[in-house]
Amino acid sequence: MIVLVLNCGSSSLKYQVLDMKSDDNYSLLAKGLVERIGEKMGALTHRVPDQDKYTVEMPIPDHTVGIKAVLDLLVSKEHGVLKSLKEIEAVGHRVAHGGEYFKGSALVTDKTQAEIEKLCVLAPLHNPANLLGVKAIKELMPEVPQVTTFDTAFHQTMPDYAYTYAIPYEYYEKYAIRRYGFHGTSHKFVAAAGAAFAGIDINNSRIITCHLGNGSSITAVKDGRCIDTSMGFTPQEGVPMGTRSGSIDATIVPYLAEKENLSPKEMEKILNKKSGLLGISGVSSDCRDIEEAAGAGNVRASLAQNILCYSIKKIIGAYTAALGGVDLIIFTGGIGENSAPTRFGAIQGLEYLGIEFDEEVNKGIHGKEAMLTKPSSKVKVCVMPTNEELVIARDTMNIVKSLK
Numbered sequence: 001m002i003v004l005v006l007n008c009g010s011s012s013l014k015y016q017v018l019d020m021k022s023d024d025n026y027s028l029l030a031k032g033l034v035e036r037i038g039e040k041m042g043a044l045t046h047r048v049p050d051q052d053k054y055t056v057e058m059p060i061p062d063h064t065v066g067i068k069a070v071l072d073l074l075v076s077k078e079h080g081v082l083k084s085l086k087e088i089e090a091v092g093h094r095v096a097h098g099g100e101y102f103k104g105s106a107l108v109t110d111k112t113q114a115e116i117e118k119l120c121v122l123a124p125l126h127n128p129a130n131l132l133g134v135k136a137i138k139e140l141m142p143e144v145p146q147v148t149t150f151d152t153a154f155h156q157t158m159p160d161y162a163y164t165y166a167i168p169y170e171y172y173e174k175y176a177i178r179r180y181g182f183h184g185t186s187h188k189f190v191a192a193a194g195a196a197f198a199g200i201d202i203n204n205s206r207i208i209t210c211h212l213g214n215g216s217s218i219t220a221v222k223d224g225r226c227i228d229t230s231m232g233f234t235p236q237e238g239v240p241m242g243t244r245s246g247s248i249d250a251t252i253v254p255y256l257a258e259k260e261n262l263s264p265k266e267m268e269k270i271l272n273k274k275s276g277l278l279g280i281s282g283v284s285s286d287c288r289d290i291e292e293a294a295g296a297g298n299v300r301a302s303l304a305q306n307i308l309c310y311s312i313k314k315i316i317g318a319y320t321a322a323l324g325g326v327d328l329i330i331f332t333g334g335i336g337e338n339s340a341p342t343r344f345g346a347i348q349g350l351e352y353l354g355i356e357f358d359e360e361v362n363k364g365i366h367g368k369e370a371m372l373t374k375p376s377s378k379v380k381v382c383v384m385p386t387n388e389e390l391v392i393a394r395d396t397m398n399i400v401k402s403l404k
């Protein structure tokens with residue numbers, strides 16, 4: 001089954017076309033990115049495996065025009081990978097927030113669309129953009145079934161004592177304020193793939209997945225189900241990120257707002273866009289720049305690195321307690337897959353758990369699956385590159401197949 005996977009943001013969209021023969025037998029036909037939607041001039045970058053990338057600039061006033069340009073490219077003579085658009089049997093979308101309603105991926109119907117619409121209040125930057133993709137496909141390919149996969153769905157198995165905040169309960173009832181967690185598709189994928197790689201039965205396992213990228217979250221996975229995760233009501237909570245603060249004492253917010261005469265919106269911008277690695281170092285939000293600056297002796301870049309590693313370590317410790325022990329720790333995401341110093345810094349000192357970390361192996365691992373512990377290690381640590389699009393394509397295929 002040929003599946004088009006779309007990840008629509010407010011001014012950009014990413015796509016992949018996958019030929020899904022089964023869950024594990026698939027091939028990537030093409031992928032790409034449409035940028036600067038709604039600006040004077042937009043851009044489309046299209047990649048076909050083993051071919052040079054193709055970039056075109058053109059005005060892309062909205063998502064429908066952007067998706068139409070992608071569809072035209074997919075069947076074009078020069079850069080196409082399909083004979084006809086009829087070959088696309090299903091479209092899968094990444095959707096940020098599924099609230100408490102979506103506990104797994106769902107076929108797009110009027111009802112599901114209305115539920116996603118309702119959840120825009122919880123993800124005002126993301127869900128509306130995700131919906132634009134759904135609406136564009138309805139317009140361009142009305143006969144093709146669509147499926148939505150939610151960043152929050154994997155975390156819906158958390159027990160109430162893990163997702164409830166200790167604030168007056170009425171705010172949960174009134175405004176649905178609770179921990180939802182994000183990156184669920186990634187955590188679900190790497191937990192399963194990492195367990196298989198480590199030779200561990202996921203149905204009888206204690207796994208901690210560390211998705212570390214521009215946004216970072218860590219999840220405790222027991223027997224394949226999420227029992228806790230570090231992001232919360234929004235992606236703001238947890239470990240420090242590229243530009244997000246991660247968890248801080250909540251009272252800092254009104255204190256600082258008063259001192260600096262800042263509105264709630266301005267405060268949010270500081271915590272979301274100006275904090276984290278960028279805020280501490282003053283150098284960059286990018287882990288590579290931080291590593292370079294720290295290596296050159298920049299003290300605040302070193303501090304940013306140390307805070308990040310220490311925060312990851314503390315959450316690993318907390319989740320080891322929550323899981324009643326740990327069998328496997330998995331690193332993924334741009335930082336998790338590539339940054340040997342971050343992995344080393346986070347694991348260093350956890351030898352008491354039964355981790356025999358192989359520093360030499362760790363140093364050489366960038367963007368590929370690898371075991372980072374010695375064969376005798378009681379607790380295993382590995383790198384597993386994430387593949388959220390594959391999960392979306394699998395879920396889409398399986399849901400659409402079940403309709404037949």
Ligand code: ADP
Pocket residue numbers: 212213214215242285286287288289291333334335338339340366
């Ligand atoms: P997003 O959360 O936007 O999907 P990614 O998962 O792509 O982000 O992660 C981006 C982060 O990964 C950046 O901080 C970047 O510096 C980091 N990264 C990518 N490659 C490397 C590398 N070779 N060494 C260290 N960090 C890296």
